[in-house]
Amino acid sequence: MENVIDEYREEGIKLTPQRIAIIDYLKGNKEHPSADDIYRAVKERFPTMSFATVYNTLGLLVARGKVVRISIDSVKMRFDPDNNPHHHLICSSCRRIDDICGDFGLGPPECLPEDYIVTGHHVEFYGICPDCNKTPGRSASRVPIKEGCHEKA
Ligand SMILES: [Zn+2]
Numbered sequence: 538m539e540n541v542i543d544e545y546r547e548e549g550i551k552l553t554p555q556r557i558a559i560i561d562y563l564k565g566n567k568e569h570p571s572a573d574d575i576y577r578a579v580k581e582r583f584p585t586m587s588f589a590t591v592y593n594t595l596g597l598l599v600a601r602g603k604v605v606r607i608s609i610d611s612v613k614m615r616f617d618p619d620n621n622p623h624h625h626l627i628c629s630s631c632r633r634i635d636d637i638c639g640d641f642g643l644g645p646p647e648c649l650p651e652d653y654i655v656t657g658h659h660v661e662f663y664g665i666c667p668d669c670n671k672t673p674g675r676s677a678s679r680v681p682i683k684e685g686c687h688e689k690a
């Protein structure tokens with residue numbers, strides 16, 4: 538995300554103040570915000586900004602690999618400005634997403650077709666975050682977590 542604004546200027550991509558505000562909001566953001574979170578945060582500075590602006594800007598950033606779409610939250614798509622490969626941990630109570638930057642030593646399984654080109658992998662963990670664990674009554678899962686063959690209940 539660091540040089541996104543300079544890069545886009547050099548390439549002649551139109552950067553409105555709203556777009557710059559969205560990029561600034563995302564820079565170094567560890568919250569894995571949804572499009573709605575971004576919209577609400579940036580709208581405070583630009584009350585006339587439309588949701589479409591957030592959506593289009595995210596589309597541009599994702600297409601250029603500056604922001605990664607995260608599908609770990611079954612309720613809404615989340616976005617990650619950290620495009621270095623890493624894994625995610627989601628709290629099934631408050632939906633907080635944390636980064637996991639470990640190497641699990643995972644390689645492509647032998648059962649894959651021989652000519653299949655694997656370009657990456659992503660491991661998702663589900664659990665209860667320390668904050669929810671400390672709060673009585675919050676540790677129960679309020680929103681069903683994503684059903685998946687890789688999920689351990
Ligand atoms: Zn939590």
Ligand SMILES: [Zn+2]
Nearest residue numbers: 617619623636
């Ligand atoms: Zn992340």
